[in-house]
Amino acid sequence: MTIKNNEIELNDEQTKALNYLRSTNDNIFITGNAGTGKSTLLNAFLDSTPKKIAKLAFTGLAADNIDGVTIDSFFAIPYNCMNEELIINIDEASMKIKLEVHAILIDEISLVNCFHFQMIDKSLRKYLDSTKPFGGMQMIVVGDFCQLTLEATKNFIERKILKEHGGVYAFNSTAWQKANFQNISLETIHRQEDSELKHILNILRDNVNKLTYKDLALLNSNVREFAFDPTAICLCSSNKNVSAINNTYNKIFQNDTASKSYTATSKNYKGKKPNDRVLTFWENQRIMLNKNLYIDGELKFVNGCLGRVLYIFKDEIVVQFDNVSKVTIIHRDKWENTQLLLQDGHLMKTITGTFTQFPLKTAYAITIHKAQGQTLKRVHIINDEFFAPYQFYTALSRVRSLEDVSFQFPVTREQLQTSLEVIKFYNNLQTIDLQNLDISTLTPIKPVKLGYNPFLDEPKEPEPKKVIHDPLFDELEDVSFDNMFNISFN
Ligand SMILES: Nc1ncnc2c1ncn2[C@@H]1O[C@H](COP(=O)(O)OP(=O)(O)OP(=O)(O)O)[C@@H](O)[C@H]1O
Numbered sequence: 189m190t191i192k193n194n195e196i197e198l199n200d201e202q203t204k205a206l207n208y209l210r211s212t213n214d215n216i217f218i219t220g221n222a223g224t225g226k227s228t229l230l231n232a233f234l235d236s237t238p239k240k241i242a243k244l245a246f247t248g249l250a251a252d253n254i255d256g257v258t259i260d261s262f263f264a265i266p267y268n269c270m271n272e273e274l275i276i277n278i279d280e281a282s283m284k285i286k287l288e289v290h291a292i293l294i295d296e297i298s299l300v301n302c303f304h305f306q307m308i309d310k311s312l313r314k315y316l317d318s319t320k321p322f323g324g325m326q327m328i329v330v331g332d333f334c335q336l337t338l339e340a341t342k343n344f345i346e347r348k349i350l351k352e353h354g355g356v357y358a359f360n361s362t363a364w365q366k367a368n369f370q371n372i373s374l375e376t377i378h379r380q381e382d383s384e385l386k387h388i389l390n391i392l393r394d395n396v397n398k399l400t401y402k403d404l405a406l407l408n409s410n411v412r413e414f415a416f417d418p419t420a421i422c423l424c425s426s427n428k429n430v431s432a433i434n435n436t437y438n439k440i441f442q443n444d445t446a447s448k449s450y451t452a453t454s455k456n457y458k459g460k461k462p463n464d465r466v467l468t469f470w471e472n473q474r475i476m477l478n479k480n481l482y483i484d485g486e487l488k489f490v491n492g493c494l495g496r497v498l499y500i501f502k503d504e505i506v507v508q509f510d511n512v513s514k515v516t517i518i519h520r521d522k523w524e525n526t527q528l529l530l531q532d533g534h535l536m537k538t539i540t541g542t543f544t545q546f547p548l549k550t551a552y553a554i555t556i557h558k559a560q561g562q563t564l565k566r567v568h569i570i571n572d573e574f575f576a577p578y579q580f581y582t583a584l585s586r587v588r589s590l591e592d593v594s595f596q597f598p599v600t601r602e603q604l605q606t607s608l609e610v611i612k613f614y615n616n617l618q619t620i621d622l623q624n625l626d627i628s629t630l631t632p633i634k635p636v637k638l639g640y641n642p643f644l645d646e647p648k649e650p651e652p653k654k655v656i657h658d659p660l661f662d663e664l665e666d667v668s669f670d671n672m673f674n675i676s677f678n
C-alpha cells in the first residue's frame with residue numbers, strides 16, 4: 189500500500205532513468221513488470237522536475253494515485269464517448285488554457301484504448317496548431333501492457349471503431365507509431381523477493397506454455413476454500429462478486445457490534461457518484477480509503493489504502509490503516525466536479541458540483557482493476573469466472589510472496605490468458621540501455637515553451653530531491669496480522 193512522504197532509495201536503473209527523464213523533451217514510454225518501481229520512479233520525477241506536467245489517467249482511481257485528473261475530464265470528453273467529432277470539437281479557448289503545460293503524463297497506459305489515444309493526438313495537434321505528433325507536446329506514458337486493459341467493450345459499433353483505429357491497445361494507434369517514444373524498461377522487481385513467485389510471474393507474462401505441471405501444482409497448492417478471514421482481501425474479476433462478498437461479511441458481522449449509517453449530501457454533482465449515498469460502518473469492519481487523504485495539507489494516504497474501523501462517531505470514524513502504528517481520524521470529505529479556468533495567468537480549478545460523504549468503503553473484497561498498482565499483504569483470488577488476459581497475473585503480482593496468496597479454485601491454463609499482440613509488442617520494443625548509460629553526459633533540460641503560450645512564467649529549477657514515497661511494507665515486514673484483529677471469527 190502506498191503511503192507518501194517517506195524515503196526510498198532509488199536503485200541504479202531507477203536513478204539512471206530519472207536522470208534521463210530530467211534531460212529530455214522526447215516522448216517517453218516507461219514500462220516494466222509489475223512491481224519494478226515504475227510508480228516510484230514517476231513520483232521521484234514529479235517531485236523534482238521543473239516542468240509543469242498535466243497528470244492524467246483513464247480511470248479515476250489511477251488518476252487519484254498520481255494526484256491527477258481523468259483523461260475524459262482534461263480533454264472534456266463526454267463519458268466513454270467514441271465519437272470523434274464530439275471529442276475534438278471542444279471549446280478551443282478552454283483547451284488552450286489547459287495546454288499551459290510542458291508535458292502530459294499518462295499513468296496506467298494499458299487502460300487507455302487506441303481510439304482515445306488517437307483522439308488525444310488529434311486534439312493536441314489541433315489546439316497547438318501543429319502537425320507534429322501530439323502537437324509537439326511532450327508525452328510521458330507509463331504502464332505495463334501485461335496488466336489489465338480497459339474492459340473489453342461489448343458494443344458492436346465501439347468494437348468497429350477500435351478495429352478501424354488499429355486495435356484495443358494504445359500502441360495499436362498510428363499516434364503511438366508516429367510519437368517516436370524513447371522506451372525505458374525497468375527490470376529489477378522490488379515487490380517480490382520470493383524466487384518461485386517471480387519465476388511463475390515471468391512465465392505468466394511471456395509464455396504460459398512454459399508453465400510446467402510442477403509450476404501449476406505449486407500454484408495450486410495454494411487453493412483454499414473461501415473462509416471468513418478479514419486479514420486477506422478477496423480479489424474478484426467482477427463487481428457482482430465484490431458486492432456479494434462484502435454483503436455477506438456485512439450480514440455476519442454488522443449485528444455483533446454497534447453500527448452507524450451515514451447519508452451523503454450532493455450539490456449539482458454530475459456523473460457517477462464516487463461513493464454510496466448511504467454507508468454503514470461498524471467497529472472492526474475492514475475498509476478501504478476511496479479518496480486520497482491529506483492531513484495538514486500533506487498527502488498521507490492514497491486511494492486504496494486498507495485498514496479497519498476502530499470507533500464510529502457521528503462526524504468521525506477512527507481507522508487503523510494496515511501496518512501503520514498510529515490511528516487516523518477520518519472526516520466526511522468532498523468530491524468535486526471542476527473546470528479549469530485561467531485567472532491572472534494561472535490555471536485555477538472552479539468547482540461546479542460537490543458530493544460529500546466519508547471516503548471509506550467496505551473492503552473484504554475489491555476488483556482486480558482496483559488492486560492494479562497496489563502492493564497487498566495477503567490476498568484470496570476468487571477465480572470462478574472467465575478471466576480476461578493478464579487478469580490472473582495482475583492479481584498474483586500484488587503480493588510479495590506465494591505464501592501471501594490463496595485461490596478459490598485450481599488455476600486452469602484457460603485462466604492464464606496472455607495476448608499475442610502484447611507479447612509481439614514487447615518483443616519488438618527497443619529500449620534505452622540503462623545499464624551502460626553514462627549519466628555524466630546528461631544535463632537537466634529547461635522546459636520548452638510551446639509557441640503561442642503567453643501566460644507561462646519561466647519556471648524555476650527546484651532543488652533536486654531524492655525523497656519519494658515509501659515502501660511501507662518493506663519497513664514493517666515483521667508486523668504480524670495476528671495482533672491486529674481482536675475479533676474472533678468462529
Ligand atoms: N528502489 C526501491 N527500493 C525498495 N523498494 C522499492 C524501490 N522501488 C520500488 N519499491 C517498492 O516496490 C513496490 C512496487 O513499486 P511500484 O508500485 O512503484 O511498482 P510498479 O512498477 O509501479 O508496480 P505496478 O506495475 O504493480 O503498478 C512498492 O512497495 C515500492 O515501494
Ligand SMILES: [Mg+2]
Pocket residue numbers: 226227228561
Ligand atoms: Mg504502478
